[in-house]
Amino acid sequence: MTLKETFLNPILKGNPITVLVLGICSSLAVTVTLKGALVMALSVTVVCGLSSLVMSLLRKGIPNRVRIIVQLVVVALLVILVDQILKSIEVTFPIDKQLSVYIGLIITNCIVMGRIEAFALGNNPFASLLDGLGNGLGYGLILIVVAFFRELLGSGTLFGITVLSPEWYTPNNLVILPPFALILIGCIIWIHRGVIDKDLQEK
Amino acid sequence: MNTNGNIYTIVYTAVIVVVVAGILAAAATFLKPAQQANIKAETISQMLQAAQFETAGMNNVQKLDKYAGEIDRAFTIDARGAKVKDLNVSRNNIELVDGLKAQNYALAGKGGYSVGLPVYILKDGVTVIPCYGAGLWGPVWGYLAIEPDGCTIKGAYFDHESETAGLGARIKDDAAFRSQFVGKKIAWGQEPRFDIIKGGAPSGQQNAIDAITGATMTSNGLKGAINNWLKAYEPYFNGIIAAKTAEEEKK
Numbered sequence: 295m296t297l298k299e300t301f302l303n304p305i306l307k308g309n310p311i312t313v314l315v316l317g318i319c320s321s322l323a324v325t326v327t328l329k330g331a332l333v334m335a336l337s338v339t340v341v342c343g344l345s346s347l348v349m350s351l352l353r354k355g356i357p358n359r360v361r362i363i364v365q366l367v368v369v370a371l372l373v374i375l376v377d378q379i380l381k382s383i384e385v386t387f388p389i390d391k392q393l394s395v396y397i398g399l400i401i402t403n404c405i406v407m408g409r410i411e412a413f414a415l416g417n418n419p420f421a422s423l424l425d426g427l428g429n430g431l432g433y434g435l436i437l438i439v440v441a442f443f444r445e446l447l448g449s450g451t452l453f454g455i456t457v458l459s460p461e462w463y464t465p466n467n468l469v470i471l472p473p474f475a476l477i478l479i480g481c482i483i484w485i486h487r488g489v490i491d492k493d494l495q496e497k
Numbered sequence: 498m499n500t501n502g503n504i505y506t507i508v509y510t511a512v513i514v515v516v517v518a519g520i521l522a523a524a525a526t527f528l529k530p531a532q533q534a535n536i537k538a539e540t541i542s543q544m545l546q547a548a549q550f551e552t553a554g555m556n557n558v559q560k561l562d563k564y565a566g567e568i569d570r571a572f573t574i575d576a577r578g579a580k581v582k583d584l585n586v587s588r589n590n591i592e593l594v595d596g597l598k599a600q601n602y603a604l605a606g607k608g609g610y611s612v613g614l615p616v617y618i619l620k621d622g623v624t625v626i627p628c629y630g631a632g633l634w635g636p637v638w639g640y641l642a643i644e645p646d647g648c649t650i651k652g653a654y655f656d657h658e659s660e661t662a663g664l665g666a667r668i669k670d671d672a673a674f675r676s677q678f679v680g681k682k683i684a685w686g687q688e689p690r691f692d693i694i695k696g697g698a699p700s701g702q703q704n705a706i707d708a709i710t711g712a713t714m715t716s717n718g719l720k721g722a723i724n725n726w727l728k729a730y731e732p733y734f735n736g737i738i739a740a741k742t743a744e745e746e747k748k
Contacts, residue, residue, distance in 0.1 A: 357506040364513055371517045378524055382531035384557050387539070394659065470663075 301424040304432040311436040311479065312486040313494065316404040321437055321479065322472040324396050328453050331441030333380065333389045335434025337397060339427055341372045342406050346414040346426030348372075353415045365410050366401070373400045405429055440478050444469050537561075540593055544617060544625045547640035547654040549679075561591060569620045573613030578732030581613050597629040597638060601722075604729050614729055623651050626730055630722025633714035635659040637668065637722055641678070647738040648685060653678040655719065665715030677706040683727060685734060690727040693720040 295303070310316045317338075324334040348368050349356075356364050377397045380390040390397060400406065409429050414422035445451055448469035450458035458465075468474050487494045499505065538557035541564045545552050550567065552560055565588035573581045573594060585592040594600075594615035602609025617625040622645035629638040639655030653675055655668040667674055683690050684704040691704050693716045698705035708716035 355500060355509070357500050357502075357509055359501065360506055360510055363510070367513055367517055371520060374521060375524055378528050378532070382528040382535065384535060384538075387532075387535040 297421060297424055300421050301428040304425070304428040305435060306432070307491055309432040309436065309486065310405045310408075310429050311433055312483045313491070314405075314408070315483075316408055317433050318476075318479065320396055320399060320403060321433070321440060322475040324393055325437055325441040325444050325475050326448065326470055327392075328438065328441045328445050329389050330393055331434075331437040333386055334393060334396065335430070335437045337373075337376045337380070338400055338403060338405070338433055339430025341369065341376060341400050342409060342430035342433075343423050343427035344372050345369045345406055346409055346422040347419050349410045350414040350417060350419040350422035361415075365407060369406055369410075370401050373398060376400070405433055436479070436482060439482065440475055443478055444475060448474075537591070537593060541591070543654045543656060544640045544642075547652050548619060548623050548625055548642040549652040561588065564591065567619050569618050569622075571615065571617045573615050574730075574733050575611070575613065576729060576732070578730075578734075578736050584615065584617075594627075597627055598636065601629040601725070604725055614726075614733075616730075616733065621645075626726065628722045628726035630718055630725060632657050632660050632668075632718040633665055633712075634661070637715065637719050639668075639719075639722070641723070643683070643734070647734045647741065648683045650678045650681045650683065657715070660715050661712065664709065664712040667709050667712065668715060668719055671709070674706075674709060681706060683734075685727075685731055685738070689720065689724045690731075691720070691723050693717070693723075 304310060308314070311318065311321060320334065320338075325331050345365075345368055349365060352364070352368075377390065380386040380397065406426075409426055413425045417425070442452070445453075446457060447466050450456060450460060450463050450465050500509075534557060538560045542552040542555070542560045545560070545563060545567070548567070550563065552563065555563065565586065568586045571584040571586050571592070573584065575581050584594065594612055596610075596612040599609040600612045600614070603611045615627060619625065619642075624643045624645075624647075625640050626643065627638065627640050629636065631637070635658035637655060637657045637660065639653060641653050642651040643649065644651050655675065657666065657669055660666045660668065681691070682703040687704070689704075692698065692702075692706075693708045694705050695708040695713055695716065697707045708720075
C-alpha cells in the first residue's frame with residue numbers, strides 16, 4: 295500500500311466504523327449535536343494519529359510482555375492532554391463539559407488500540423501517523439454524518455443555529471435517544487456495502 | 498539487545514511512567530490558569546442566569562464585564578449571619594468563593610472546613626447565594642437569586658456533574674423547570690424552607706415546585722441542597738427582613 299492509500303483507505307473504503315465496526319459505543323453517545331461530534335472527531339483523530347506515531351517510534355524497544363500496558367499509558371497520556379487542552383480553550387470548554395466522560399473514554403476506543411496493534415507496531419513512524427490520522431478522520435466522518443441528521447431532526451438546529459423553525463417543525467425526541475444513532479449507523483453500513491464496496495456483501 | 502529480560506522490562510516501564518508523569522504534571526501546571534479563567538466565567542454566567550440575565554452567546558470577557566457592571570457588593574458571612582470579609586468585585590480582580598464542597602460538608606457536620614458563605618448583592622438589590630449537595634450520581638449545585646424583600650425568589654440556575662441525561666439533567670437543561678422558581682417565596686423558619694414535590698406541588702403553595710418525573714433522586718438531592726444552604730443563610734436573611742420591618746414601622 296502506498297502512503298496515500300494508507301491515509302485515504304480508512305476514510306472511506308476501510309472505514310473503522312462501517313467496515314471494522316469499531317468505536318460504535320462512543321458514536322452513539324456523542325452525536326446528539328454537531329459541535330460535540332466535531333470536537334470528538336478532532337480529539338480521536340489527534341489521539342489516534344499521535345499514539346500510532348509514538349508507538350511506532352517505540353516499537354523496537356518495547357518489552358513484549360508489557361506491550362499492552364505501554365500502549366495504554368501512551369494513549370492515556372494523549373487523552374488526558376487533549377482533555378486538559380479542551381478545558382483550557384474558551385470555545386471548547388462548554389463542549390468538553392457536555393461530552394464529560396466521553397473524552398476520557400477515548401482511551402477505551404477500540405480504534406486507537408486496534409490501529410496500534412494492527413499497524414503501528416509493524417510499520418515506520420510516518421506511515422503509522424498517516425494510518426492513525428486516516429482512521430481518526432474516517433471515524434470522525436461517520437460521527438459528523440450521524441450528528442448532522444440527529445441534530446437536524448432532533449433539535450431542528452445545525453451547530454446550534456435554528457434551521458427547522460419550531461413554528462412548523464416538532465423536534466423528534468426519538469432521534470435524540472441513542473437507539474436512533476444505531477439505526478442511522480446501520481443505514482450507513484448498508485449504503486457502504488451497497489454502493490462503495492460491494493465485495494463485502496455476503497454471496 | 499534482549500528486550501524481554503526482567504531488568505530491561507522493569508527499567509523500561511519505570512522510565513515510561515516517570516516521563517509520562519512529568520509531561521502530565523507540566524501540562525496541568527501550564528494549563529491551570531486558562532482552565533480556572535474558564536471556570537470562573539462559567540460560575541459568573543450561572544449567577545447571572547439565576548438573576549435572570551441572559552448570557553447565551555457571551556464570551557468570557559463579556560460575562561466578566563456584565564458581572565462587574567451588575568454587581569454592587571459581595572462578602573462572606575459566618576453561621577450567625579455576621580459579615581466575615583469583603584470580596585473584591587472590581588472588573589480586573591473579581592473574587593468568588595470556591596470550595597462549596599468543603600463548605601457543604603462543614604454545614605452537614607461531616608468534617609470539611611468553612612470557606613464562608615458567599616453573598617453576592619447586585620445593584621438592583623437582588624441577592625445571589627449558592628447551594629450545593631448530592632444528586633443521584635454526583636454533586637448538584639446552583640444559585641438562587643432572592644429579591645430585596647429577603648424571601649421572594651427572582652430566579653434560579655442549577656448545574657450537575659453527572660445526572661442522567663434527559664431525566665436528572667433537566668435541572669440544568671429544562672428552562673421550564675427552572676422557571677418554576679420565579680416568584681416563589683422561601684418559608685424561613687419552616688421545614689422545609691423550600692419544597693420540591695413529587696407528583697406536583699399543590700396550587701397556591703408558595704414555597705414549593707413540581708419535581709421532575711423519573712428523576713426523584715435528583716429532585717430530592719436538589720431539595721436537600723437548597724434547604725441545607727437556606728438553613729445556613731437563615732440568620733442573615735432574618736436580619737435583613739427584621740431591618741426592613743423596622744424601617745417600615747418608623748415610617
